[in-house]
Amino acid sequence: MQALTFITMGSKPEASKEIRDALVGNARARLLADCDDPDQLLADVLRLRPSAVIIILELENLEKEFVLIKQLAATCPETAIISAARDASPALILGSMRSGAREFIQLPIIADEFRTVIDRVVEFCAGVENSSRKNGRVIAVFSGKGGAGVSFFGTNLAAAMGVSTLLIDLNLQAGDAAFFLGLDTKYSLTDFVNNRARLDDSLMTSLVTTHSANLAVLAAPLEAHEAEDIKPQDVVEILHLLGQRYECIVLDLPHTFDPVTVAALDLADEILVVLTLDIPGIRSTKRALKVFDRLDYQRRKVHVVVNRWSKNIDVQLQKVEMHLGEQLIGFVPNDYRKVMDSINLGRPLVQADPSSKITAEIKRIAALVGGNGHPTSALPRKKLLGGMFNRQRPTAGLELSEMPDPA
Structure with a gap:
């Protein structure tokens, strides 16, 4: 099976490294880019067309991050959006899902949960491939x-x-x-x-x-x-x-x-x-x-x-x-x-x-x-x-x- 491709975004180095390490350690995943800027993320996604993006949410930037998720969901519907955060409150998870995220990863990462998310991305990408229509x-x-x-x-x-x-x-x-x-x-x-x-x-x-x-x-x-x-x-x-x-x-x-x-x-x-x-x-x-x-x-x-x-x-x-x-x-x-x-x-x-x-x-x-x-x-x-x-x-x-x- 062709490897899933990922782009990640996070403002905190520790959390970004944790996500990167998890992706590198998964044989089905390949990291294309890692950034800390929303504009750069959008540019990378439009240019590289990854299977999925992982956005690490920070409480102090939630409103802007939810706007970014909405923008990505509208612009690149064929890319799975995954949010991640240390705070796993129902309000935060619900907010990210309503904005357009398909999955949520709680930090620190639990290996079994991360594998489950990867499985769901595989299913999502298979559905996109089967139902996608050619751009004009x-x-x-x-x-x-x-x-x-x-x-x-x-x-x-x-x-x-x-x-x-x-x-x-x-x-x-x-x-x-x-x-x-x-x-x-x-x-x-x-x-x-x-x-x-x-x-x-x-x-x-x-x-x-x-x-x-x-x-x-x-x-x-x-x-x-x-x-x-x-x-x-x-x-x-x-x-x-x-x-x-x-x-x-x-x-x-x-x-x-x-x-x-x-x-x-x-x-x-x-x-x-x-x-x-x-x-x-x-x-x-x-x-x-x-x-x-x-x-x-x-x-x-x-x-x-x-x-x-x-x-x-x-x-x-x-x-x-x-x-x-x-x-x-x-x-x-x-x-x-x-x-x-x-x-x-x-x-x-x-x-x-x-x-x-x-x-x-x-x-x-x-x-x-x-x-x-x-x-x-x-x-x-x-x-x-x-x-x-x-x-x-x-x-x-x-x-x-x-x-x-x-x-």
Whole structure:
């Protein structure tokens, strides 16, 4: 049997050592981390996904510790929470259980009781494994520069997914995703972060704004200064929690590699890089792909999509692919009037004009990255370098100076 993994937290060295020694002495347990700070515990749990955590309670910090247990229970329901204390009063045990702890260990440890707790953790983990459902697919929409149409593409992609989808606007200081959908949002990411200690299904439902049967939005902070309240770890927690509620999450990202954006990109199953076929757009996309390489992202999760495509510049597609070392998997046609009408009306084009060529291409891309079937061919296939999933890099790159300026 695979060993159970544990993370422990305690402020008193003697009690922490006692717990560590008991875990080290049990062949079924493996200690991943030991900390004395609640924020570090939460970060470790989200990062390492242990089988269980053991929190050593201290009477002087009970209220904060019960809040931490509630937060862990909401954030990581697949992790068993165990409280431990020298005081085994019924009130303390009941308080920890009501907060979300599944087991209680009285200190000093009695070997038989500790083995029983380990047995129950084994049972809990077996139940989680049998009943767990896969987290929703996370699709990040990104561009190396502004003006490429990321928000338009991202909102329409979310509306086209065909499954329960949440659009999260991570343009923290100037997010417009809700506007593109014609929504007036009351709550935002800020409210999610500020209320994370008391999050439950009802509260999470109230903090997102429903657009249609299969689409909801979690808006960017309503005030620019609130962006400072959103940290990378908040993004990790949000995606974990909401990934259990939606089949797909689409991230509308800014054009920078700040820590929050990188945290989101780290967790994405697919990254769609949107570019326009002009020299600044191609250069910025090349830079972004180099950053992805430095971040050790596998190229199979990175896809490049051309926005505002026109067959008048089709002749350059092969050179663009060679320069990027990446195939172009989508070509969203250019139709300024339809796009602007859609934006100004606050209706996704895929819903407002289901027969348009833009709609057809976005739906094809949604099927490709969402795993909802076999997409039809991209539009200008004759000029491309091969099959859509053959992601071999060219042996020789093309200097951008060799590319003629698009007309």
